Amino acid sequence: MVDENKLLTEVTFLGTGTSQGIPVIGCNCPVCRSSDEKDKRLRASLLIRIKGMNFVIDAGPDFRQQMLRENIGTLQAILITHEHVDHILGLDDIRSFNWIQKHPTDVYAEERVQKAIRRTFNYVFSEKKYPGIPRINLQTIDENKFFVNDVAFLPVRCFHHELPVLGFRVNDITYITDANMIPGKELKKIKGTRILIINALRKEKHISHFSLDEAIDIIQTVKPERAYLIHTSHSMGKHEDIQRILPENIFMAYDGLTISINKAD
Numbered sequence: 001m002v003d004e005n006k007l008l009t010e011v012t013f014l015g016t017g018t019s020q021g022i023p024v025i026g027c028n029c030p031v032c033r034s035s036d037e038k039d040k041r042l043r044a045s046l047l048i049r050i051k052g053m054n055f056v057i058d059a060g061p062d063f064r065q066q067m068l069r070e071n072i073g074t075l076q077a078i079l080i081t082h083e084h085v086d087h088i089l090g091l092d093d094i095r096s097f098n099w100i101q102k103h104p105t106d107v108y109a110e111e112r113v114q115k116a117i118r119r120t121f122n123y124v125f126s127e128k129k130y131p132g133i134p135r136i137n138l139q140t141i142d143e144n145k146f147f148v149n150d151v152a153f154l155p156v157r158c159f160h161h162e163l164p165v166l167g168f169r170v171n172d173i174t175y176i177t178d179a180n181m182i183p184g185k186e187l188k189k190i191k192g193t194r195i196l197i198i199n200a201l202r203k204e205k206h207i208s209h210f211s212l213d214e215a216i217d218i219i220q221t222v223k224p225e226r227a228y229l230i231h232t233s234h235s236m237g238k239h240e241d242i243q244r245i246l247p248e249n250i251f252m253a254y255d256g257l258t259i260s261i262n263k264a265d
Contacts, residue, residue: 009171010049010260011197014056014066016230016253017041018201019086021062024234031234038239038254042066043086044177044231046197048170050151057081057168057175063090069256074101077139077148080109081177082165083116091121095134104135108146108153110166114138141166157186161208169193172261174224177231180209187221195261196224197253199231212236219250228253 015021022041023032031039043060053076056063067075075097081087094105109117117138118125124133139146143166145154156167158179167176172194176182179199190196196219201209209231210218219227227250229242236242243252 008050008260008262009173010258011173011175011195012047012049012070012258013228013230013253013255014045014047014070015042015060015062016232016255016257017043018231018233019043019084020233022232022234027234029234031236031238034238036239038252040255041232042255044199045087046175047072048173050170051149053149053151055079055148055151055170058087058177059090059094060086061089064093067093067096075105077106077108079141079153079168080107080113080117081167082160082163083109083113084178085120087178088113088117088120091117091136092134094136095132098135104137106137106139106148108139108141108148110142110164111140112164114140154189156182156189158182163208173197174222178209180206180214182218187218190222193222194225195259196222196227197230198227200229200236201231202233202235203237204235212242216247216250225249226251226259228257228259 021043042062045060046057048055054072055077057079058081059078097105124136143155143157145152154169158165158167158176159181160178165178169190174190174193175197177199198215199210200212200215203212205211230253239252
């Protein structure tokens with residue numbers, strides 16, 4: 001019998017790279033030429049397993065490869081942080097889940113993001129539908145808590161330069177990608193989170209992403225038990241070199257890494 005007060009939340013890092021991934025096409029830098037599997041990064045995405053259900057945050061161009069690698073056969077829903085193509089372009093590949101589960105896939109996104117999805121995948125939403133196209137059931141969210149079945153997700157408003165994006169908190173885990181600013185009232189939403197996953201693009205300051213130092217500052221403000229850095233570019237340096245200089249509770253995430261946390265240990 002499962003103790004509802006100790007339900008396990010498990011997350012797998014499907015991808016921890018930037019819009020270009022690592023290795024970057026045509027690049028011969030030491031990171032892109034590294035033989036360390038932890039330096040090979042697909043586009044950023046997260047798998048959440050809770051109550052026997054699979055949820056994915058963002059479905060970029062590597063979505064198919066990521067689902068195959070993790071042997072995912074069912075999918076409850078996809079949550080979208082924002083409309084950039086490295087976060088939505090894999091939505092065409094939900095067709096397999098449509099076939100297996102015999103129903104459309106719920107995709108949770110803000111109204112602005114839904115417009116971009118409709119524009120990018122116009123053939124999915126056309127009046128005359130071509131046989132075999134993906135079946136997407138768009139669900140509108142904003143900055144308020146929402147539920148998928150009985151699993152609660154709390155959106156966290158962030159900014160990707162001037163573009164509003166969403167992070168998500170589920171139970172004691174918070175995921176924030178593609179951001180360089182979190183308003184104070186939104187930081188309050190994630191206070192007390194035990195696992196913070198946050199983007200850190202590189203060591204130098206960037207116009208639309210947290211730098212390494214900026215990400216560490218956010219982590220030290222939130223004070224989670226553990227933090228994991230994602231959306232890392234090749235200019236950050238090799239995984240093992242960066243891990244060596246991080247505080248003891250901050251880790252460089254890597255593709256395929258799985259972590260778990262109970263509601264109450």
